[in-house]
Amino acid sequence: MVSRSLKSLAQSDSRFALRIVASLVLFNAVIFILPLIYAAWISFHDRDVILRTQEFIGFNHYRQILTSSEAIAAMLLSLKFTAVVACASLPLGLGIALVLNEDFPGRRFLRAAILLPWAISEVVTATAWIFINNPTFGALTGVMHSLGLVKANHAWVNETTALYWVAIAFVWHITPLGAFFFLAALQTVPDSLYQAARIDRASAFKRFIHVTLPHLRPTVTVVLVAVTVEAFRSFDLLFAMTRGGPGTASQTFPMLIFRYTFEFSRYGLAAAASYILVAVGMIITTLYFFALMRRQRLARIADAAAGEEARSRMPTPGEAMLS
Amino acid sequence: MTAVALRQLCRRYRETTAIDSLDLEVADKEFVVLLGPSGCGKTTTLNLIAGVDAPTSGQILFDGRAIEHVPPEKRNVAMVFQNIALYPYKTVYENIAFPLRMARVGRTEIDERVRAAAKLLRIGELLNRRPHELSGGQRQRVALGRAAVRDPLVFLFDEPLSALDAKLRGEMRVEIKKLHERLDSTFIYVTHDQVEALTLADRIAVMDGGKLRQYGTPDEVYQLPANTGVARFIGSPSMNLIAGRWVESAGSLAFQGSGITIPFEAGMSPAAQARPGMLTLGIRPEGLSIEPRGLPLHGMGRVYAVEPLGSDQFLHVTYGGESAELIKVRARPDTRFRVGDAISLNTSPADIYLFDSTGDRIFPNDLRW
């Protein structure tokens, strides 16, 4: 009797939480996972749009994609795009954050204004960059032509550069977010550490290497992975900027899926391609989760080492509100 | 206005046990202080009584009624938190009124009671301010007001003064004591500060490692510490504890620790406790002096450090080589000591404590005053 009433108090809280959270997850699952299952069904069938027939063909679509040089090229392009964006956005975001963390007149204004590219939609981002790189009226042509470096109507966006232009625009659009994460982390570096390093006569560069960077390491992981995921799943900007062109020069995997669907009406093939994209995305997601979990475990160990005092001061949210 | 009883109360987390089989009786209108070092389980105990944490096993009784299945909002307790926990965006008035609003008390009565509580705590002029506009002491008064405005069964305090500076802490201590007199209610108060415990409590529950180590009046825990753990925790500076054994030479008994020998005469009461084997002898710093008091500490005493405090000075004295144990002595402020001076210390049989090899007290057994 006693133990039952005890359990009921402890459990009622976790049951309360489980109930509200489960309803939320269920809503999302119904709207997201059921279509995914349906997509699997589509991918195993060949549908003839004209004859309106469905035929079960097993893994044929998957085989078709995995052996298609077009699809493999698209996947490689996707990975290349992701890598370029991640590699460019991370140092750029850190650099912007370092600048914004300094003390200068107008800092507050610049901190607010730096978010602009993030708030702007990818369609508008594409538009803005078209005014930079358009061969006829773009600003880049204007500057370079007047300097006599290129002739008028220089095609900046060509077979070799198209993907990079999209990447640059995407970096412009996504970097403010990473910069804000870094800025938040920078603001938590204790000033006393910098003062101590100064007293130890560390140069600005040494202070950055030995004080700032170690402090930012967890944020680097998070920003890196967040940007990676965003770049890998992105579609809008590419669609608005090059539509995969010229030719197929910037045709990433999501773009390919879009064309399978709406240009060729190959739903089955597109669904199978989607699943391959999901699989690659899952690998990235899982790595993401593992990276975070590992950090969490390390933090727990550090907590345990700090003793029970730390625990009583900073209870984990779960423990804190009854477990 | 309620007696509180804890019966075999346990709280375990995944890997640790915060509270282990705790039994505690708090009488109606009593002021009980839970005293112990950080992580001893005292705050967990308070949270269990408040209902914001649930015990793994055991019972919590209010006037004999088991309430551990009752959610916090229905327990009718008031609590003051270590970090004060005022509602940050509500005015002082609304903070104090909040529990009454939740209890659906009428508007005029809320106003009366809030103003009465504010008057009691002398924060009447702050009612329209917000918490961030208040000083630490004022915030703590508001937190007390939020508790006092209700008519709860039990008042709970979780280290309410630890965030304040020393001077304010002294003032608020008096304030809390006055509050207990005026409200005439049951108070359970958690602290790691022995001065707070000794000055406020009717009874002190000394906790360590999730267990109750001693439960008694301030005089009892100070004069008759149940074990070396309590002895070390109560009193500032803490009691000198010297490990050693009884030795017999030329028909008289002596206590021999590392570098220190204390010769007892036959009639002295501590000597009547002599047993073979290891034990711990304790002397409070105020029980030691440089003047002869009947019981000399033989050995090579040397001044190791001097801490002048104005009214007193504390000496740290080393005895012998291998014993790193420093003996703390309270001395009058008018004598000058230099580090390295040879010094001989004295005590009296009435200042001696003896603990057995497991740390439990074997002497004395009666209060001295």
Place this chain on the structure above:
Amino acid sequence: MRKTAGEYAVLWVSIALVIAWTFIPILALVWASLMPFNALVNGGLLQWPSGMGFANYEAIMGIATINDVFGGQPEAVASGFLNSAIVAIPVAVIGTAMAIIGGYGFGRYRFPFKNTLLFALLSVRLLPPIAVLIPYFVILSALHLVGTYLGLIVTYLTAVVPLLTWVLMGYFASLPIEIERAARIDGCGRLRALWHITIPMALPGIAAAFVIAFLTAWNELLFAVVLTGGTAKQTLSPALLAFSPTMPSGGANFGMTLFAAGSVLSTIPPLILALLVQRYITRLNVADPMTLEGN
């Protein structure tokens, strides 16, 4: 700490670079939006032609007409504003409300299957949206929800709720638990404590979440194209994109100034919202892996 002259030089050059990187594309866009299109096409962006003004804005909002414009549908941009608002506001309101509940549950409590549920929720966000495009399209077609606000709202909610839950989970977990406990002891049940105490304290985070949801719905293109493209319910992004020189419907370069004006206008609502909550975004705990804590 005082800086040397060299450090000042480095700092100001860096600030100039940051400003240039951030603002040059925006300036190019705004400049173009003020130009007569024939001046742009003939003389490029880098000039100050006569006839600079708001003619493009008036045309795109249907206040005035400009002759000689090819491609795009100016009237679709004006209605796109309305349609985007009709979609984005419910998404922001409902999505934030759902995320408050989810974030609070995940951020404050421990319960069975917590990590599993969290992973299930987050994977929805981390997967490419195009992966569910086909089944969505097929299912929503079958339900006659293609070309409706509802179809788009539901779609955006699934995209937004996991992210916001994650954001608010960190925010709730970072609030001092004692204040909520105080509320419980002062007589609130769980939901009353959430409503009276925790949500008001979390308002900065909630405001930021609301804006993120609004931006997502306002800015999204892919599902907007597929589900509303070319219909009366078409939102702003596809309406604008119709002017793009890369689109089959786009009039090569001839709609570009209108495109620019529409783009600038479309950015104003999200911009105002982003600036309003800008200082709260730094306080979000998204960057903190410890938001996963408390399983």
